[in-house]
Amino acid sequence: MNHCPVEYPLEITRRFRCWNSSKCIRLEDICDGIEDCPLYDDEYLCPRRKNATNCAAGTIACDLGSAFEGPCLPKSEVCTKYNCYTTFCDMYPRRIYKPFSFLSFDHYGPLTIYESVKKLTSSSSVQEPVAIPLNANDSDYCNRGTVVMSNGIRQCLCSPSFYGTFCEYQSERLTIHLKIETLGILSQSILRFLICLLIENTNNVIYCEEIVHVPYMHKSLKYVVYLVYPRSTVGNYSVRVTAFSCTTKDIKLVSLWYFHIRFWFLPVNRLSIKINVGKSSTSVPCSIDCLHGVCMPYLNLVNEQYCLCDDGWSGQHCHMPSIFKCSNRSKLIDSKCICPLGTYGVDCNALFDPCRAIVCHHGGTCFPLDPRTSEKFYILF
Numbered sequence: 001m002n003h004c005p006v007e008y009p010l011e012i013t014r015r016f017r018c019w020n021s022s023k024c025i026r027l028e029d030i031c032d033g034i035e036d037c038p039l040y041d042d043e044y045l046c047p048r049r050k051n052a053t054n055c056a057a058g059t060i061a062c063d064l065g066s067a068f069e070g071p072c073l074p075k076s077e078v079c080t081k082y083n084c085y086t087t088f089c090d091m092y093p094r095r096i097y098k099p100f101s102f103l104s105f106d107h108y109g110p111l112t113i114y115e116s117v118k119k120l121t122s123s124s125s126v127q128e129p130v131a132i133p134l135n136a137n138d139s140d141y142c143n144r145g146t147v148v149m150s151n152g153i154r155q156c157l158c159s160p161s162f163y164g165t166f167c168e169y170q171s172e173r174l175t176i177h178l179k180i181e182t183l184g185i186l187s188q189s190i191l192r193f194l195i196c197l198l199i200e201n202t203n204n205v206i207y208c209e210e211i212v213h214v215p216y217m218h219k220s221l222k223y224v225v226y227l228v229y230p231r232s233t234v235g236n237y238s239v240r241v242t243a244f245s246c247t248t249k250d251i252k253l254v255s256l257w258y259f260h261i262r263f264w265f266l267p268v269n270r271l272s273i274k275i276n277v278g279k280s281s282t283s284v285p286c287s288i289d290c291l292h293g294v295c296m297p298y299l300n301l302v303n304e305q306y307c308l309c310d311d312g313w314s315g316q317h318c319h320m321p322s323i324f325k326c327s328n329r330s331k332l333i334d335s336k337c338i339c340p341l342g343t344y345g346v347d348c349n350a351l352f353d354p355c356r357a358i359v360c361h362h363g364g365t366c367f368p369l370d371p372r373t374s375e376k377f378y379i380l381f
């Protein structure tokens with residue numbers, strides 16, 4: 001029964017096993033007027049096609065379910081048109097999955113797990129790594145995640161939208177689809193975006209994600225950001241997007257946006273945002289007091305503002321001394337240190353220098369980008 005799927009796992013339409021034979025043929029080769037099976041059963045199945053003298057070999061005679069003889073169509077069009085639905089259309093997979101391989105992505109590790117991870121946790125000495133290949137069956141072990149071996153036991157690393165021992169539960173979350181357009185001089189710079197989920201009444205930050213955007217490289221890119229949140233009945237949630245232009249020396253705040261999330265009773269929310277960086281905002285008198293900071297307007301909501309606190313202060317009105325410490329050149333915002341290029345970490349004290357080994361010719365300058373992504377650096381001319 002499973003002979004063809006086992007023999008041809010990637011050829012998803014090669015699912016018809018010929019009578020009394022181990023030969024598997026493609027679904028589109030059934031009833032096409034050409035005898036493909038040793039006992040010709042692929043054509044004897046459909047006597048009407050055999051008698052359809054008006055159809056050339058290699059075409060399908062459409063079955064209209066009556067004595068009326070349907071049109072002849074090329075094989076590629078069978079099952080795609082409502083008037084050419086044959087008996088075998090039900091056997092086609094409804095969704096075609098593109099084969100995926102870790103080998104095609106250099107930012108994933110090899111599909112082998114090194115035992116040194118285990119040994120490092122149990123003793124202080126580092127030993128030679130021993131590769132343990134994963135079985136083919138392991139690909140199904142974690143529903144929406146990747147299986148890893150830990151202490152000889154299979155465990156699951158889940159994608160952001162799922163959790164559980166086998167990644168079998170959906171997380172309650174907000175998914176943001178973000179498209180960035182950049183105008184003017186900023187299209188030459190490197191931008192960092194902080195995207196934070198807030199409790200609307202207090203503007204307390206629950207969770208933030210960060211992206212590094214190079215307008216020249218990422219012009220057509222649409223970002224997908226997952227903000228996972230704990231369920232709470234206290235108030236509504238909203239999202240603040242903050243854009244910074246950054247160099248290896250400093251960070252400058254460019255613009256802020258604020259988005260209300262309307263339907264928080266839903267377990268999964270989605271927000272599609274298109275923002276224009278470099279667009280000037282309409283200036284309105286500030287309606288909030290910023291004790292130790294500057295009042296900044298939101299670019300998309302004219303009547304709402306934000307207090308950008310001076311160093312060492314925090315809170316909605318910059319009224320509380322900050323308990324967070326960031327490195328000198330970084331900027332503290334929403335309880336998070338925003339790092340200049342070339343540094344990362346909670347307080348921006350860790351160094352990241354992928355440009356060390358790069359030699360730039362013709363006046364180019366190398367800039368480090370994001371240590372978390374496969375694009376480690378960018379060369380600007």
Ligand SMILES: [Ca+2]
Nearest residue numbers: 029034036042
């Ligand atoms: Ca055939």
